[in-house]
Amino acid sequence: MKKRLSQIISTLLLGTLLVTGCSSEGSAPATSTQTATPSTEASAPAASKVQDIKDGINLATDLSKLPEAAAKRTDTFIAGLTEPGGVFNPFFYHNGYDGNVTSAIFESLVDVDATGKPVPKLAEKWDVSPDQLTYTFHLRPNLKFSDGSPLTAEDVAFTLTILHDKTYDGETDIFVASIKGGREYKEGKANTIEGIKVIDPQTIQITTEKVNAKSLVLLGGQVLSKAYYGKEYKPGDLEYLRTLHGKPLGAGPYKFEAYIPGQEVRYLANEHYYAGKPQVEHFIYKTTEGDALQFIQTGEMDYNSFTVNSDNIEQLQELGYVNINLYTSSAYSYIKFNHSKPFFKDKRVRQAFIYGLDRQKILDLTYQGYAQVANVPISPVSWAYTEDVNPYAYNPEKAKQLLDEAGWKPGADGIREKDGQKLIVHYYTTKGKLGEVLIPIAKENYKELGIQFEAEMMDYNAVLARTEKGDHDLASFSTTMLIDPDDGVDAFSTKKGKSGFTGTNGYSNAKVDELLEAGLSTLDIEKRKAIYKDLYKELSDDPPYIFLGYRKILSAHNGKIKGLEPNPFTGISTSLPGIRIE
Amino acid sequence: MTSYFLKRVFYMALTLFGASILIFFLYALTPGDFVDTSPKLTAERKLELKAMYGLDKPVVERYFIWMKNAIQGDFGYSLQYQQPVMSLLNDYIWNSFLLAITSTFFTWVIAISIGVLSAARQHSWFDALVTIGVFAAMSLPVFFVGLLFIKLFAVDAKLFPAGGMMMIGSKETGLAYAWDVVQHMFLPVTVLTLLSVGTLTRYFRTNMLEVIQQDFVRTARAKGLKEKVVLHKHALRNALLPAITLLGFELPALFGGAIITEKIFNWPGVGQLYMQAFSVRDYPLLMGFTMFLAILTVIGNLSADLLYRVADPRVRLK
Numbered sequence: 048m049k050k051r052l053s054q055i056i057s058t059l060l061l062g063t064l065l066v067t068g069c070s071s072e073g074s075a076p077a078t079s080t081q082t083a084t085p086s087t088e089a090s091a092p093a094a095s096k097v098q099d100i101k102d103g104i105n106l107a108t109d110l111s112k113l114p115e116a117a118a119k120r121t122d123t124f125i126a127g128l129t130e131p132g133g134v135f136n137p138f139f140y141h142n143g144y145d146g147n148v149t150s151a152i153f154e155s156l157v158d159v160d161a162t163g164k165p166v167p168k169l170a171e172k173w174d175v176s177p178d179q180l181t182y183t184f185h186l187r188p189n190l191k192f193s194d195g196s197p198l199t200a201e202d203v204a205f206t207l208t209i210l211h212d213k214t215y216d217g218e219t220d221i222f223v224a225s226i227k228g229g230r231e232y233k234e235g236k237a238n239t240i241e242g243i244k245v246i247d248p249q250t251i252q253i254t255t256e257k258v259n260a261k262s263l264v265l266l267g268g269q270v271l272s273k274a275y276y277g278k279e280y281k282p283g284d285l286e287y288l289r290t291l292h293g294k295p296l297g298a299g300p301y302k303f304e305a306y307i308p309g310q311e312v313r314y315l316a317n318e319h320y321y322a323g324k325p326q327v328e329h330f331i332y333k334t335t336e337g338d339a340l341q342f343i344q345t346g347e348m349d350y351n352s353f354t355v356n357s358d359n360i361e362q363l364q365e366l367g368y369v370n371i372n373l374y375t376s377s378a379y380s381y382i383k384f385n386h387s388k389p390f391f392k393d394k395r396v397r398q399a400f401i402y403g404l405d406r407q408k409i410l411d412l413t414y415q416g417y418a419q420v421a422n423v424p425i426s427p428v429s430w431a432y433t434e435d436v437n438p439y440a441y442n443p444e445k446a447k448q449l450l451d452e453a454g455w456k457p458g459a460d461g462i463r464e465k466d467g468q469k470l471i472v473h474y475y476t477t478k479g480k481l482g483e484v485l486i487p488i489a490k491e492n493y494k495e496l497g498i499q500f501e502a503e504m505m506d507y508n509a510v511l512a513r514t515e516k517g518d519h520d521l522a523s524f525s526t527t528m529l530i531d532p533d534d535g536v537d538a539f540s541t542k543k544g545k546s547g548f549t550g551t552n553g554y555s556n557a558k559v560d561e562l563l564e565a566g567l568s569t570l571d572i573e574k575r576k577a578i579y580k581d582l583y584k585e586l587s588d589d590p591p592y593i594f595l596g597y598r599k600i601l602s603a604h605n606g607k608i609k610g611l612e613p614n615p616f617t618g619i620s621t622s623l624p625g626i627r628i629e
Numbered sequence: 630m631t632s633y634f635l636k637r638v639f640y641m642a643l644t645l646f647g648a649s650i651l652i653f654f655l656y657a658l659t660p661g662d663f664v665d666t667s668p669k670l671t672a673e674r675k676l677e678l679k680a681m682y683g684l685d686k687p688v689v690e691r692y693f694i695w696m697k698n699a700i701q702g703d704f705g706y707s708l709q710y711q712q713p714v715m716s717l718l719n720d721y722i723w724n725s726f727l728l729a730i731t732s733t734f735f736t737w738v739i740a741i742s743i744g745v746l747s748a749a750r751q752h753s754w755f756d757a758l759v760t761i762g763v764f765a766a767m768s769l770p771v772f773f774v775g776l777l778f779i780k781l782f783a784v785d786a787k788l789f790p791a792g793g794m795m796m797i798g799s800k801e802t803g804l805a806y807a808w809d810v811v812q813h814m815f816l817p818v819t820v821l822t823l824l825s826v827g828t829l830t831r832y833f834r835t836n837m838l839e840v841i842q843q844d845f846v847r848t849a850r851a852k853g854l855k856e857k858v859v860l861h862k863h864a865l866r867n868a869l870l871p872a873i874t875l876l877g878f879e880l881p882a883l884f885g886g887a888i889i890t891e892k893i894f895n896w897p898g899v900g901q902l903y904m905q906a907f908s909v910r911d912y913p914l915l916m917g918f919t920m921f922l923a924i925l926t927v928i929g930n931l932s933a934d935l936l937y938r939v940a941d942p943r944v945r946l947k
Contacts, residue, residue: 123798125798130901130905132709132710133711133712134709134710134711141663141708141709141711142709142909214681216678216681218667218670220670220674292712293712307897308721309721309724309794309896309897309901310793310794310897311797311798329798331797331798333793333797334895336892336895341779341783341784341791341792342792342797344784345783345784345787345790345791347790347791347796347797348797506660507661507908508659508660508661508665508666508908508910509659509660511660511661511665512661512665515665526668527668550672
């Protein structure tokens, strides 16, 4: 599921507000995990009643228990979703849940598979010029929007154009693709974008100025209808689009029927969908907060995601009629160092902080085994993942040795000192389970090393604001869903990472900069794999963050629904066209 | 009276002005703004967006821009929902109101009846039972009762829906729709009523007890009036007088939304909207809504004072 960290955090905060009894039923797709690698002994889930859950889809054991309400429903699929906000335009929403809503309505030219590799959707195929700067997308023949109007290269060109408009305030950053003439258009120096050429209704050619491996998926995004969204368009004025946010029109598997604020979004199967009309006529996203499990229990809802823990898994298993899906999230969590602090300039100190922290224990206690220690800034689900780096297994002796080498000697009170400065670090985190577990363990771990660890829990926005100012020494975060491996590392670039959300507050490594550039400068996945492997090794040696973990995502759907395979990058949207109800 | 009214309106405006300053600066000074909370944006893009939303201007200037628009009835666009704040509130606030007004109605009816009865029979077993019951109801947390009710009445007994405001995908209209909503209201209204009836019962009981001991009640009794008439006509009327003030204070609460209850029962109310807006620092929505509540509070106060004067002519307002 596409969702923003802030929402995860707020869901978690609300969850804590309602105390555990309720938060265990929270619909947060907030991830969590069982350890995938058998090498870690400590990963057994806390509750013994939970039967073994495999990664992937664990089929329902007893469909006869299906509640009447669910059994009766033959032409409607109902999925749960935390509060969508009503901006149903893929390029304008600011609420990740609206992204889930729009992805059923709008189809993109290029999508990604379960490992993050591009796959064709509305574009039958694409060519990239030998210099990797020009992309030619070949659209499938006879594409139509859900109102029956044709979808052509003009619509693709229009979509890309408004993303360059100077009043565009959405979160898609089209400038990452550096389309030729894009800046000029934004600044009002040109009436059209030079790099966008409609060859014929089925072919569009886009010329970029810089090779970027992320451009393909970005350029091949969802398509807006020019006839519908472009009627009143004048450069420099996108105000009029607001009135259309609540009346979306796209070429996705489903068309929009109705939105009832705070309650549900209704869809109808789109007979003009390129891959054929979906078999299930009605689809509904029902707004859920704390009651997802209840709706599954009463049979009113077919699918929802849950916080991963043994309680939830056990309850779902007891139902018997649900397929339980468990998969690793594409996000990772981390503790960032403030690299502008003198003691973190020495990489041996940073290494010591990693060796000296029992990450396995923290994850096991927080996620009851449904999480795996992270050592690279990319999830195991991605094609770029590798385990060929220093695993930094918990090793306080090694940590002490590194601190000694770096010149931090234990002082009279047991706290290490160097040049008259004591090794006291301040750590900021948000309220929540992870912080509650991490703080006491880290305090103890670091005390053993002779480091005084001062922790403070605060509101997510406060953590953000204070780390941006560089107040912290350490602070915890989690990334959003990451599709391209570059998304997980771009903050480490000297050009980017001074501050900001994913920033590092001053991490600088010339080799990393070089590899980051290299990683984006080819579209060949095999070449990129090798580059990222080198990059991860370098990052492991000169760590910008303490990588913490990859959590798992737990969801469940009733066994009557066939063909639903949640994907760590796109959630259920990829499966939507092929769902059947038996 | 007129001059009193005018004076009050003037003070109201002054109060609201103060409230608006407080509200605005409280939100403006909370760390992080809407753009900052978005993790995907580059630093450069963030600056552009801040400029677009006017978040880069000095706080004081932002206040005056907001103030100027607000006076003209324009509370701006919600950043997250991209809709005018007022129309957005309109989508949610009436759902909260429906829940609140129903439970308030039941709370008052029940609290008054129990309060009067238990005061009339002070020290009886009924009074003792009520006192215990009231304390029990007051000490239970709402999420506990809510979840228990859902488990008992919705999931196990299947008597009522587990949550929401209507059956999922329902296309009923008219009476059938109303009936659907009533069914969905049953559990949340029961929980809200149960939990708020306690305080109010104690309030009425104490008021009644006080009034009953007064001379005019004794006089009424001495005149040989029936106990029923004494209680309901003489005592109750006087005991209810202070309740008018209370009712005035309830006005903002009717629209404020019961955040936890709405969340547990998945009720599409304004409480959830507010929490969501707060987590992403959607200032226009937050300020618009808080200001709306401030206005209601002031109006509630004023109408309580005016009503009090009507109800009890001894009160002279100056």
